[in-house]
Amino acid sequence: MKICLIDPPLPYSSPPLAPLILEYLGGLTKRAMPDAEIELLDPKFRPFSVDEIKADLVGICGSRIVTLPWVYRTADTLRKRGMRVVLGGFNPTALPEQAKEHADAVVIGEAESVWTEVLEDAQRGKLESFYYGRPLPLDNLPLPLRLPGYKFHAIFTMRGCPYQCKFCAITGLYGKTPRYRPIEDVVKEVDALPGNYYWNTDGNVWGCNLKRTIDLFTALKGSKKKWFGFGDLKAVATPSGDKLLKAARDSGLLSLWLGCEEKFSGEMEKSKEDAVKKMKDHGIDPILAVILGKRTDNPDTFERIVQLADRLGIMVHPFLLVPYPGTELYEEYKPFLLKNGQWEFYDGAHSLFSHPQMSDEQREEKFFKLVLEMFSLKRVFKHLFEIPLSVFPAGHFAFIMRELPIRKGMKAAYEKWLQNSKSQTRL
Ligand code: B12
Numbered sequence: 001m002k003i004c005l006i007d008p009p010l011p012y013s014s015p016p017l018a019p020l021i022l023e024y025l026g027g028l029t030k031r032a033m034p035d036a037e038i039e040l041l042d043p044k045f046r047p048f049s050v051d052e053i054k055a056d057l058v059g060i061c062g063s064r065i066v067t068l069p070w071v072y073r074t075a076d077t078l079r080k081r082g083m084r085v086v087l088g089g090f091n092p093t094a095l096p097e098q099a100k101e102h103a104d105a106v107v108i109g110e111a112e113s114v115w116t117e118v119l120e121d122a123q124r125g126k127l128e129s130f131y132y133g134r135p136l137p138l139d140n141l142p143l144p145l146r147l148p149g150y151k152f153h154a155i156f157t158m159r160g161c162p163y164q165c166k167f168c169a170i171t172g173l174y175g176k177t178p179r180y181r182p183i184e185d186v187v188k189e190v191d192a193l194p195g196n197y198y199w200n201t202d203g204n205v206w207g208c209n210l211k212r213t214i215d216l217f218t219a220l221k222g223s224k225k226k227w228f229g230f231g232d233l234k235a236v237a238t239p240s241g242d243k244l245l246k247a248a249r250d251s252g253l254l255s256l257w258l259g260c261e262e263k264f265s266g267e268m269e270k271s272k273e274d275a276v277k278k279m280k281d282h283g284i285d286p287i288l289a290v291i292l293g294k295r296t297d298n299p300d301t302f303e304r305i306v307q308l309a310d311r312l313g314i315m316v317h318p319f320l321l322v323p324y325p326g327t328e329l330y331e332e333y334k335p336f337l338l339k340n341g342q343w344e345f346y347d348g349a350h351s352l353f354s355h356p357q358m359s360d361e362q363r364e365e366k367f368f369k370l371v372l373e374m375f376s377l378k379r380v381f382k383h384l385f386e387i388p389l390s391v392f393p394a395g396h397f398a399f400i401m402r403e404l405p406i407r408k409g410m411k412a413a414y415e416k417w418l419q420n421s422k423s424q425t426r427l
């Protein structure tokens with residue numbers, strides 16, 4: 001049997017990161033069906049024509065909502081050509097009935113507990129409509145089939161998060177109870193990674209269990225590889241913050257996206273500003289992934305971000321708030337949603353709900369003004385001098401490799417928005 005797995009293209013350019021979902025699902029497939037022919041396709045890296053695909057079963061990842069129109073279109077085309085298609089990931093889990101309209105089968109939840117059954121049913125020509133993945137312990141996981149040619153690869157060390165931030169999709173898929181991979185498995189996987197840099201994709205790398213995190217970082221000290229991740233400032237602000245940061249730095253952490261600060265609205269509490277400074281003192285470059293345009297934000301929130309970035313000497317990645325289906329926020333914002341179901345607009349650069357104080361255009365305008373400022377060459381260049389000298393040259397090199405494609409993506413989003421605004425004015 002030939003199985004083809006696809007991670008869809010993104011609307012804007014992204015860092016040269018190998019899609020872990022393909023590598024991991026590939027590993028799971030190899031273990032379940034060692035004789036199957038497996039093809040992993042990433043159009044972000046190597047564009048292909050859908051007409052070239054020939055397989056007995058095609059699995060497509062529907063995890064990033066903005067890609068859903070492409071996922072559905074491609075699935076429809078492949079099914080018309082007689083191929084069976086299975087969809088899985090964050091959005092097929094949140095919207096299974098919608099996904100089923102475009103697929104022979106939908107995997108709801110995590111794939112591990114049902115993937116063998118899916119493959120065997122596909123081989124017998126008897127796929128069920130829905131497969132319900134159960135959360136299993138994270139030991140004895142297959143080794144991902146690593147793809148060649150990428151600058152960065154990724155790992156995960158845990159699933160689940162107890163915090164339940166209203167906007168975040170993580171708990172809808174993985175649940176609230178954290179599950180951890182055995183530390184020795186993570187170390188082995190990191191040692192086996194190609195290249196010198198990797199991405200830890202855990203929702204919050206150090207927010208769930210401080211002791212386990214410090215043990216993990218200590219065990220990774222010998223790996224000599226450098227890495228990036230996502231996390232919060234709460235853990236840093238605890239009395240164990242210094243110990244945590246030292247272990248993180250020794251494990252090779254270069255840079256961390258602070259994307260878990262849900263209530264953040266342009267001002268930071270003193271303790272959190274101190275936590276940012278502490279990270280920098282330990283040689284870690286914090287990036288503030290800030291979500292803007294919330295119904296509780298004021299018009300001047302956007303301007304305050306610039307002042308904060310200057311005060312703290314950090315990069316800021318701004319996004320407009322996206323209410324993801326399956327989250328508490330999506331339910332709360334339902335009465336205000338403007339483009340519900342038009343997933344191509346769910347890219348973090350569009351106004352998706354009405355706002356009590358700002359028009360949709362005003363929020364998008366303010367957002368792009370901030371984007372252009374944050375990703376100006378002047379600012380990117382200036383930030384090279386804000387990255388702690390102790391991580392030269394690896395930290396600086398990795399910053400350029402990561403940030404330039406993101407900058408390119410943000411500029412492309414702006415150009416597209418400008419074009420659309422002009423054509424709307426003409427109408
Ligand atoms: C890595 C990553 C990226 C990479 C992707 C590129 C790459 N080459 O991998 C980058 C950094 C580019 C990225 C970008 C974006 N991302 Co992202 N990303 C992630 C992240 C951190 C890890 C995903 C991953 O690799 N997981 C590892 C795999 C093995 O696990 P998994 O995906 O959960 O898969 C399991 C199940 O979901 C299921 N499954 C998944 N797919 C499939 C497919 C099939 C066929 C089957 C059967 C099962 C299945 O089975 C798997 C095993 O159990 C997740 C957060 C997270 N921790 O999961 C966010 C996440 C997926 N991203 C998200 C978003 C929104 C984005 C953006 C669109 C953000 C934005 N607003 O602009 C951008 C795109 C910007 C652009 N450039 O256009 C959201 C998606 C939310 C949603 N409901 O849509 C997430 C969940 C983050 C969050 N906290 O909300 N992202």
Ligand code: SF4
Pocket residue numbers: 161162163164165168169170171203204207232259260261
């Ligand atoms: S935003 Fe971060 S802390 Fe909040 S639920 Fe998601 S992963 Fe957990």
